[in-house]
Amino acid sequence: xxxxxxxxxxxxxxxxxxxxxxxxxxxxxxxxxxxxxxxxxxxxxxxxxxxxxxxxxxxxxxxxxxxxxxxxxxxxxxxxxxxxxxxxxxxxxxxxxxxxxxxxxxxxxxxxxxxxxxxxxxxxxxxxxxxxxxxxxxxxxxxxxxxxxxxxxxxxxxxxxxxxxxxxxxxxxxxxxxxxxxxxxxx
Numbered sequence: 001x002x003x004x005x006x007x008x009x010x011x012x013x014x015x016x017x018x019x020x021x022x023x024x025x026x027x028x029x030x031x032x033x034x035x036x037x038x039x040x041x042x043x044x045x046x047x048x049x050x051x052x053x054x055x056x057x058x059x060x061x062x063x064x065x066x067x068x069x070x071x072x073x074x075x076x077x078x079x080x081x082x083x084x085x086x087x088x089x090x091x092x093x094x095x096x097x098x099x100x101x102x103x104x105x106x107x108x109x110x111x112x113x114x115x116x117x118x119x120x121x122x123x124x125x126x127x128x129x130x131x132x133x134x135x136x137x138x139x140x141x142x143x144x145x146x147x148x149x150x151x152x153x154x155x156x157x158x159x160x161x162x163x164x165x166x167x168x169x170x171x172x173x174x175x176x177x178x179x180x181x182x183x184x185x186x187x
Contacts, residue, residue: 001020001023001024002022002023002024002026002056002141003020003021003022003056003058003059003060003062003063004020004021004022004023004053004054004055004056004057004063005018005019005020005024005054005055005057005063005066005067005070006019006021006032006051006052006053006054007022007055008031008032008037008049008050008051008052009049009050009051009052009164010040010044010048010049011048011049011050012044012048014041014082015030015081015083015084016082016083016084017029017032017034017036017083017084017085018054018067018070018071018083019032019033019034019067019085019089019183020060020064020066020067020087020089022060022065024172024174026054028170028179029046029173029174029176029178029179030051030173030179031046031049031051031148031178032051032084033180034084034085034086034112035086036084036086038180040084041157041178042155042182045153045156046155046156046176046178047176050145054070056158057158064089064090067089067090067091068089068090069089069166070089070090071085071087071088071089071090072088072089073088074087075088080099086101094111123139133139147163149164149165149167150164150165150166151163151164151166151176151179152179152180153169153172153173153177153179153180153181154166154177154178154180154182155176155177155178156178156182157176159182161181161182165183
């Protein structure tokens with residue numbers, strides 16, 4: 001497994017994105033998942049972007065720590081308009097996984113979740129309903145899940161999404177497809 005900190009550059013306007021990627025194949029065609037970066041890829045197409053590896057590290061934690069060293073508040077401020085990075089590095093994904101809420105905020109959320117504003121307040125599932133829910137959920141894990149062993153890819157030029165077998169991903173990526181799914185194609 002490879003753990004990299006990479007830089008993806010838009011060859012049209014030289015804007016760039018720095019991120020972390022975990023992969024078995026360094027040539028997997030991955031460009032990044034940042035929201036602004038994804039919008040730019042849709043606009044300009046994958047052929048107008050280039051990814052380069054800045055650092056290859058030993059594990060995910062080291063990768064996120066290196067990203068955190070690079071993508072600081074000062075970096076974002078100094079590169080405003082030049083980068084697709086919107087927030088400091090080191091979190092991965094949406095950044096919510098490491099967010100700390102204040103005690104006051106947690107109390108408010110707990111009150112809403114447990115209080116009268118909750119639509120399920122003072123209601124309970126019947127034993128029959130609980131049994132049906134349990135039976136339904138037992139059939140969707142692992143190999144019983146219809147999505148098991150598949151992933152979504154999309155192609156901006158064809159304006160098309162496909163669900164494919166994971167074993168076919170390298171073939172599609174080499175032909176310009178991007179890992180992920182698009183929802184806003186005009187039909």
